[in-house]
Amino acid sequence: xxxxxxxxxxxxxxxxxxxxxxxxxxxxxMNPDKSCIQIIDRKGVAKAMxxxxxxxxxxxxxxxxxxxxxxxxxxxxKKLCTGCGKCVxxxxxxxxxxxxxASKCIACGICAKACPxxxxxxxxx
Numbered sequence: 001x002x003x004x005x006x007x008x009x010x011x012x013x014x015x016x017x018x019x020x021x022x023x024x025x026x027x028x029x030m031n032p033d034k035s036c037i038q039i040i041d042r043k044g045v046a047k048a049m050x051x052x053x054x055x056x057x058x059x060x061x062x063x064x065x066x067x068x069x070x071x072x073x074x075x076x077x078k079k080l081c082t083g084c085g086k087c088v089x090x091x092x093x094x095x096x097x098x099x100x101x102a103s104k105c106i107a108c109g110i111c112a113k114a115c116p117x118x119x120x121x122x123x124x125x
Contacts, residue, residue, distance in 0.1 A: 001072030001125045002107045003053045004037070010119045014039050014046035021114035026103060036095050036105040037120075048119060049093045051105035060090035065102075072125070073107050 006012075022035040032038070038049040051074075058066035058074050065080035066087060076087075081101040088096040097103040112120035 001053060002122060003072065003125065004050045004105055004107050004109070004112065005121055005123050006048045006050060007119055007121060010117055012039060012046040012048050012119055013117055014041075015116060017114040017116060018048065018111035018120060021110045022105075025108075025110045027099075034097050034099070034103075036097055036103060037111045038093075038095055049095055050120070051091075051093065051095050051107075053105075053107070054092070056090045056092060057087035057096060057102075057104060060086045062086065066104075071107075074104065075106060076102055076104060 016039060018037050019032050019035040019039060020030045022037050023031050027034040040047050040049055053072055053074055055074055063080050063082055065077045066074050068074050078101045083101050085098050087102050088098045107122050109122040112122055
């Protein structure tokens with residue numbers, strides 16, 4: 001299974017480089033609300049929230065628009081997505097984006113390459 005992970009023992013400095021890279025790659029603008037990776041403050045410590053490919057979004061999709069590919073990544077078929085937002089509501093990590101259709105992490109690694117702390121990595125399990 002291919003997925004984006006957060007390395008242990010490396011601190012996030014909340015520079016938002018990963019957020020910017022994701023947002024710009026898929027929406028052509030720096031907008032944290034359009035990034036499939038989020039940086040949150042947890043008791044004064046910055047923490048990267050990433051999609052762990054749990055499949056809860058797929059289970060919530062009544063239109064069958066979210067399926068798992070051969071590498072274990074849940075993908076959204078934009079032609080089947082109605083933009084209802086049920087998948088976004090189901091995401092336990094709040095890392096799905098809802099525009100005209102839903103978007104989620106596809107483990108592309110753009111955010112990992114942008115991180116100056118080398119905090120993120122795409123791994124195969």
